[in-house]
Amino acid sequence: MTRQPRRWLVLAEIVRLPAVPRLLVLTQLAFNIGFYLVLPFLADHLADDLGLAAATVGLVLGLRTFSQQGLFPLGGVLADRFGVRPLVLAGCAVRVAGFVVLAFAHSLPGVLAGAMLTGVAAALFSPAVESALAREGTRLEAAGRLPRTELFAMFAVAGEIGAVTGPLLGVLLLTAGFQATGVAAAVVFAAILAMHWRWLPAGPGAHSREPIRGGLREVFANRRFLGFAAANSAGLFAYHQLYLALPRELDRVGADGALGWLFASASIMVIAGQMPVTRLARTVLGPRWALTAGFLTMAAAFAVVAVLVPRTTSVLPAVALVVLLTAGQMFATPIAADVTGRFAGERRLGAYYGVVAAAGGLAVLFGSTLTGALMDTVQTSSPLPWTIVAAVPLLSAAALWLITPTTAVRERVPA
Template sequence: MSEPSTERRRGSWRRLPAGVRLLLASQLAFNVGFYLVVPFLAVHLSQDLVIAGWLVGVVLGVRTFSQQGLFLIGGALTDRFGVRRVLLTGCAVRIAGFCVLGWATSLPGVFAGTVLTGFAAALFSPAVETGLAHEGRRLEDAGGVTRAELFALDAVVGKVGSLLGPALGAALLGVDFTTTCLVAAAIFAVVLAANARWAPREGAGAPREVSVSAGWGAVLRNRRFLVFTGLYSTLLLAYNQMYLALPVELERATGSQEALGAAFVLAAVVTVCLQVPLARWARRRGPATALPLGFTVTAAAFALVAAAIALPVPGWVPALAPAAGFVVLLHLGSALAGPVARDLVPPLAGERHVGAHYGALASAGGLAVLLGSAGAGALLEPGAVTPWALLALLPLASAAGLAVLARAVPVPAPRR
C-alpha cells in the first residue's frame, strides 16, 4: 500500500465520504436530542408530575436498562437487516418515545416513553458503530483514515452533542417539558429524513447475517471476545465515575459540587482537542501498546485522587487540582484506549456478526457500570481512600490482561 498523502491522513471532515459524514452528523444530532431532554427528566417527574423520589429513580433505572441492556438486540438486528434500516427504526422509535414522554401525565405513560427512548438508542448506536466499522475498514484498506480515527471522531462529535444538548435544554427552561420533548423529537425527525434520503441502502457495505440468534450464538462461543469484553468493561465503569465519584471528590475538596459544570467543560476540551491525535498515535503503536497504556493512565486518574486524600496537600496546591487531574487523566486514558478497543472488535469477531459483538460489548459495559457503581456508591464518601484505590486497581488489572490478549489478535498493520 502506498503512503497516503498528509491531507488524507488528517482525515478532515470534508474529505470523508458523504456516508461517513452522515453517520457522524447523525450521532451528533442524536446526542443533542438526547441530552436536550434526559438531564431535565428527573426535575419534570418530581416537580411537574409530583412523582415520589424512589419512583423517579426507578424510571431512570428503567431507561438506562432499556438502552444498555438491549444493545445486544440492536446489534444483532443490524447484522440481520443492515445499518440503514435499523438506524431509521431507531430514529422513529426515539421520536415516538419523546412524544409519549412529553404528553404523559401518568406513571404508565412515563414508563412507556422512557422504555421507547432507551430502546431507540439500543437500535441506533450499534447501527452507527457497525456502519463506522465497515466504512473504516474500507477506507483504511484504500489508504484513507483508519477505523480507529473514525471511532475517535465519533467520540468527539458525541462529546460535542453532550454539551450542546444541555445548553439547548437550559435555553428552553422557560417553556414546558412537552415543548422540550417536541423539539427533541423534531431533531430526530431531521436525522430520520436525512438518513432516509442519503444513507446507503446496503448497510454501509456490511454483509447480511442469516438470523438474529446466530449473532448471539457467535458472541457466546467467542471466548477471546468475552474475555476482552470483561477487561474492557472496567474502562466504561471508570468513565461513569464522572457522574458518581467526581461529585464526591468535589464535595471533599471544596464543600460543594458547584465546580461540576466546569469539570465537564474541561472533559470536553480534552476530548475535542486530543481525541483524534491520540487515536492516531495509538493506532500506529498498535493495541498491544495502546490498550495497556490507556488503561494504566485511567488507573492513574483514580490513584491521583486516592493519594491526594491519603497525603496532606500543600497549601499552595489548588483544592481542585486532584479533581482536575482526575478529569484530564481519565479522558486521556479513554482517548488512548477507546478507539483502539472498538477497532479491535471486528478482528475479534472474525469480521462476522460485527453488530452483535458491538452490542454485547455495550450491554456488558452497562452491566459492569450497574454493579460496579452500586459497590462504589456504597463506599464513596468525602475523604474515603478505599473506593478510589479499588477503582484504580480495576483498570490496572485490565491493562495487564489486555497486554496479553491484544498480542494474540491479528490486526491490520499500522500505517507509518
C-alpha cells in the same frame, strides 16, 4: 496513508469524508444533540414538576438504561440480519415517540413508557451505526484514505460536540418548559430519520441468509473476545464515576459549582486532542500498548485521588480525576472500537459491538451500585473507595495486555 494538511481541523476532516462515513459520523453528533437536550434535565423534571420520589426517579432512569444496554446485542444481531438502514430508521422513529411521550406524560406509567422507548431506540440504532462505521472504516483503510481508528476518533469527537451542544440548547429551551424541550428533541430525531431515509444506502444485511440466533451463538463461542469485552467494560464503569464519584468529591470540598466547568474541560480535551492522541496510539504504541496505557491512566486517575483526598480540601483531586480519566479514555476508546472489529473477523459486527456495549452497561449497573454503597458507608475523606475503584481498570489493563492482538488480520469486506 494519504496525509492531508491541517488534519487537526476535525470538522474539516469530517466534511472531506466520503458520503456514507460522513453521514455516520455526523449522525453521532446529531444523536447526542437530541439526547442531551432532554436527559440531563429529566431527573429534575420528574422530581420538581411531577413530584416523583427520589427512589421512583432512580427507577425510571435505571429502566431507561437497562432497556438500552440490555437490548444492544439483540439490536446488533438484527442489524446483521436485516441491514443497517431499517434498524437506524426504526430506532429514530421509536426515539421520536419516546421523547413525545416524555414531553406530555403526567403520570408514572407514561414516564416509564417514554423512558423505556428512548432506551429501546438506542438499542436499535447504535450497534447498527457502529457496525456500519467499522465496515466503512475498513474500506477507507484498504483504499489508503484513512486508518479506521481515526474514523472512530472522529466519531468520538462528533459525539462530544453533540454532548456539549445539547445541554446548552436544553437550558435555553427549558425557559419554555420541559414539554418544549421534549418536543424539540423529537424534532431533532425526526430530522435524523429523514436524513437517513434520504441518504443512507439500502441493502441486505451482511448475514441476511443466516438465522438470527447464529449471531449471538458465534459471539459467545469466541471466549477470547468475551474476555476482551469484560476487560474493556471497566472503561465505561470508570467513565461513569464522573457522574457518581466526582460530584461527591466536589461536595466534600464545597466546590459543587465546579462540576460544569470540569465537564466542559473534559469535552475540550476530547474535541481538541482526540485525533492526535489516536494517531499517537496507532502509529507509535499499537493496539496492545495503547489499550494498556489507556486503562493504566484511568487507574492512575483514581489512585491519585486516593492519595490526595486525605491531604487536601482543594479541587486538585477532582481536577486530576477528570484530566487523567479523560486522557485514558482518549487513548483507549477508538482503539477498542477497532480491536472489536478484529476480534469479530469483520463479520457479525452488529452482534459484536452490541455485546461490547451490553458488557459496559452491566459493569456500570453493578459496579456503580457497589461503589455508591461503599461511598455511603465510609467517610468522604477516606481513600478506600478510590483505591478499590482504581483496582478495576488496573486489573483490566493487565487482562487487555494478555488478550489484545498485536496485529490485525482482517477478512476482506465486500465493496
